Amino acid sequence: MKNKKLFCQAINTLLWSFGSEPPAEVIWGVNELLDWYEEEYGVKLGIRLTEEEDLGKESEEIISAIMNK
Secondary structure (H helix, E strand, O other), X not given: OOOHHHHHHHHHHHHHOOOOOOOHHHHHHHHHHHHHHHHHHXXXXXXXXXXXXXXXXXXXXXXXXHHOO
């Protein structure tokens, strides 16, 4: 991927543009984007967002995994 930073910014916008916790549909959509990313670039991130966990911590882990792959 030429610009991982822009992809990560898009994920952050999807997650945090609501002013509160994002709806479940946003979490599902981000997870589908992560599926696409893994398939498109042949990498395994090994992490997905869950509705029950700390989304802030999970999103930081996802961004870190993307930037370091």
